[in-house]
Amino acid sequence: MALHSPEIVRTIDSFAPWFYEFDLGPYGKTTSKLPNNVKQIHETRLQMVNTALHVYLTSERLHTLSCLDVACHEGFFSIELAKRGVRQVLGIDVREESLQKARFVAQVLDIQNARFQQLNAEEISPQITGEADITLFLGLLYHLENPMICLRRTAAVTKEVCILETQVIDEIEGSTEWGAQAWTRDYQGIVALIDENAEFADKNPETGASPLAMCPSRKGLVTMLKHAGFGRVEFIQPPSDAYEQLARGKRVVCAAYKS
Secondary structure, eight states: OOOOHHHHHHHHHHHOSBSSOOBOGGGOBOOBSSOTTTTHHHHHHHHHHHHHTTTTSSTTTGGGOEEEEETOTTTHHHHHHHHHTOSEEEEEESOHHHHHHHHHHHHHTTOOSEEEEEOOGGGOOHHHHOOEEEEEEESOGGGOSSHHHHHHHHHHHEEEEEEEEEEOBOOOOEEEEEEETTEEEEEOSOEEEEEOHHHHHTTOTTSOSSSEEEEEBHHHHHHHHHHHTOSEEEEOOOOTTOOHHHHTTSEEEEEEEOO
């Protein structure tokens, strides 16, 4: 059903605060709640996603591709890929209030090739979501209590590549006793436990589905992705004008390939 101008303006205001800045043409841009010095993160992330997918988003392949956007939030990246011409995009998120924003933006922009479904990332399966040539796993890993479950399920529905973006912690490597003093095992990177209880209690839509989160180091991330079912992992170089966290390597974007 088509929306009329006064209704669109009222809905933009009623959905505030917004996390992303969406360009809605004659209706202007939504206003992100992020501080001005942080807003650049979204543009850098989009640049790096496009870089990671440049061999896929070609005229020869673009209109044949399917994409699953895991934890799509307000649908920013789903909508960007749909606008590029990807044949079919499914965005899933655990929070219906975020998906309502995504559906609204898609309707205002008359985007027909993206749809949105409420679903926990732990419930992804070929039977529920179908398989996708490309999966997006952006800004999610470091909010998860059970990251390996979600990564394995994402790998199971990924045909070709998963683009993942996450915070990472400082690197730690070493060995530990494993059953006896003389028996040791090496560990590849490390995972930190992060308590998001305060944000979760405040119903912050940028937290996960539970208040305990796990954030890996860079090498820990590679180990996790390979155990999840991805064959190789490549990190994407941030652009010269990247948002400061991505420029300093405190956040990373990588492409995890099935083979």
